[in-house]
Amino acid sequence: MSITTTDSIIRLVIALILGAIIGYERQAQNKAAGLRTHILVCIGSCLCMILSINIAMDHFMLYGYRNSDPERIAAQVISGVGFLGAGTILANQKARNVRGLTTAAGLWAVAAIGLVTGAGYLGTAIAGTVLIFVVLTVFVRLDLRLHDKHRVQYAVHMEMKNSVGQIRRLLDLLKEEHLKLESFHVLSEEDAPAAELELVLSAVHRLDDDEILAALMSLRGVRKAECSEIKTMKPSHTSGRPANT
Template structure:
């Protein structure tokens, strides 16, 4: 009877470990799938690895606590705290700066959140991990779609090389506005080439209007030499 109890106790312990790691794999994969779908730097596999690794850290903390707490003072949350602070190096690797734009912050935040989910699963806080996963997934998917629908226009910077005089630049602005775009700012830059003037337009145009059509319309003006997006 004693041998059976000992065997059952060990089997129950390992079964619990398997369930926790598999759940961490599932929950991390849910968030990672959404990131992978958008071709982000950290995708499906990365989120799974972070979540499962964090879960293992907390399982190890629990194991250390149960084994050594009768003899020494052990803090079961210590390893988990190192995960939360240490995941920053991986998140930083997903952040990319392109000019004044910064990309990857959402992916970095999702990695940090997934590590927290793994910690919750590893310690056995299943309900908190499931609820958090649902909230994160809805935040990434639903709110992104709402933001896209609300943002029906996009900002574009056009650079136009033209022979038109400064006082006649309104003609080009009128062509741009015919496409439903709004001219936000215009910058004049003198050029040394045959009296050429460079106009830098900052415009806001509807998403459904192809930029190439606007560029072709501007190029049709007899004074325009080149048009390109900056």
């Protein structure tokens, strides 16, 4: 039996709400794909699923055609959303590192939610939305803890020639040395002959400060560099009473 217009509207409204829940979180994090993008993906995939089911049922009821496959359009939706996900990643290519993977995965998951909603499995769609929202909000804290636990951070103060391509050469050097640029701040004027920078770098394994300095000073145009490891402060659990020995 085909999906009625009333049922279709109900499913589309639910898809809008579920897509908005995920999109709101991405918008709050200032991501490339925000509220409207996630809503459109969820509603569009829901429409495709409803259309696919109705076409298959209509062909069966009118013509007795049993080979209509409602999964074909759904499969193309999953493939098509991959282009949107790639766009959120490529939009950050100037940063010279991979960003946007979580948003791309979120778009793909939201498309799946739309398909499930369109197919009529509303309970499953709601449960999937809740789990995705938990992953994006709660698990980010665990992600940050794992990042801080397994990476060592270094504060770098450096001066280098302010010329075209110098930043690109610096980023290429950091990539070769397996150092990740966490943040940077420019202290000098834009048209100054020398660029003064404050960087925060991180590495998977602890490196000697001299190793990092030697790598930075080997770069053409670097005039001065200072490096120190950032010590993470662990919370103290001691009380006013002396510990028992």
